[in-house]
Amino acid sequence: MLVLEKAILATITTNASKVTAGTSIFICESKEEMDKVAANLEAILDGISHALSDEIYIIVKH
Amino acid sequence: MNEYTYPILFGGVTIGTLARIIILKTDYRQYPTYLHGKIIHIALGFIAASLGAVAVPAIMEKEFTAVTFLTIAASQFREVRNMERGTLTEMDGYELVPRGNTYIEGIAVAFESRNYLVIFTALFVTMAYLIWNVYFAIFVTIICFLLIKKYMSGSTLGDIVSIKEATVSFDGAGLYVDNIYIMNIGLPARQADIMKYGMGFVLTPKNFDVRSTIANLGQRQAILHDVSISLGVIRDSGTPALVPLIKRDLDDGRIGVFVLPQDKDVKKAIKVISSVPVLENAIRMPSESKAQNKE
Numbered sequence: 001m002l003v004l005e006k007a008i009l010a011t012i013t014t015n016a017s018k019v020t021a022g023t024s025i026f027i028c029e030s031k032e033e034m035d036k037v038a039a040n041l042e043a044i045l046d047g048i049s050h051a052l053s054d055e056i057y058i059i060v061k062h
Numbered sequence: 063m064n065e066y067t068y069p070i071l072f073g074g075v076t077i078g079t080l081a082r083i084i085i086l087k088t089d090y091r092q093y094p095t096y097l098h099g100k101i102i103h104i105a106l107g108f109i110a111a112s113l114g115a116v117a118v119p120a121i122m123e124k125e126f127t128a129v130t131f132l133t134i135a136a137s138q139f140r141e142v143r144n145m146e147r148g149t150l151t152e153m154d155g156y157e158l159v160p161r162g163n164t165y166i167e168g169i170a171v172a173f174e175s176r177n178y179l180v181i182f183t184a185l186f187v188t189m190a191y192l193i194w195n196v197y198f199a200i201f202v203t204i205i206c207f208l209l210i211k212k213y214m215s216g217s218t219l220g221d222i223v224s225i226k227e228a229t230v231s232f233d234g235a236g237l238y239v240d241n242i243y244i245m246n247i248g249l250p251a252r253q254a255d256i257m258k259y260g261m262g263f264v265l266t267p268k269n270f271d272v273r274s275t276i277a278n279l280g281q282r283q284a285i286l287h288d289v290s291i292s293l294g295v296i297r298d299s300g301t302p303a304l305v306p307l308i309k310r311d312l313d314d315g316r317i318g319v320f321v322l323p324q325d326k327d328v329k330k331a332i333k334v335i336s337s338v339p340v341l342e343n344a345i346r347m348p349s350e351s352k353a354q355n356k357e
Binding site: 035038039042043046047048049050051057058062 | 245251252299
């Protein structure tokens with residue numbers, strides 16, 4: 001049986017042109033909004049938010 | 063009452079059970095759990111002691127087939143190991159910082175082997191009593207107890223690594239202990255938490271063999287578990303980003319320990335890390351390999 005150990009649960013970005021569908025994407029206006037959304041999603045999804053760049057955060061379940 | 067009554071009662075049952083009580087320590091790990099968990103093991107120790115004690119009279123009476131019941135004892139105590147492993151594995155899912163399978167296996171093996179030690183103690187003491195006399199039996203008892211004490215405490219991490227406190231820092235989103243990369247933390251708020259609560263240590267192996275031992279993921283998990291038990295841990299089920307971790311420096315085999323203790327006492331933390339047991343299953347001896355010795 002295939003068990004996924006890690007999975008991207010959500011993507012949060014301020015630059016919509018850098019991401020495509022595949023996970024839920026949250027597009028934000030500013031860095032502050034992105035931080036807020038990521039903090040909420042982290043608590044809700046019980047995953048860790050990792051920064052890929054200043055514009056993209058992903059929430060990963062470990 | 064016959065000539066075997068006192069040797070069995072004194073040698074086997076009393077001394078054997080006493081030996082089990084001596085090596086049944088409930089320390090900071092709180093395992094076996096107080097009272098109920100302990101009673102189970104004292105009872106099993108009593109059974110083991112009785113088995114060891116009656117083996118000698120059985121042989122003296124030329125009842126050689128009676129020795130086969132020792133094999134029943136063996137399967138009985140293997141069951142103890144399975145039981146301990148089962149319970150601890152079940153519980154592990156509910157720990158904030160899990161013990162890890164290697165640590166659990168180590169504990170389970172210790173429980174099984176200690177019962178055999180009790181059997182041997184009972185056997186030797188009864189034998190000494192029957193062949194010589196009670197004074198000789200007391201002498202054998204003391205020797206057995208000393209041996210048990212000596213061999214039941216394995217080595218600790220302090221023997222094989224040197225431990226230093228290290229700085230916790232961020233390079234962008236990357237968390238570092240000294241120069242060892244630990245993990246990526248995205249949220250500035252979490253980064254602030256980590257800078258506030260986190261502590262870092264670097265463990266440098268004292269020789270080449272130790273490199274593979276501390277690289278073992280089970281051994282690393284054991285370090286995290288013990289530190290979190292002894293010093294508390296700042297972590298909850300809804301904050302997965304606050305997680306103690308250990309990563310390895312691929313260049314020289316050092317490991318970087320990142321912990322979130324509630325008691326931020328550096329001296330205490332170093333003491334706790336140095337008294338983490340070296341897990342039997344994690345020990346590797348590359349220096350014993352033929353390829354190494356040819357040079």
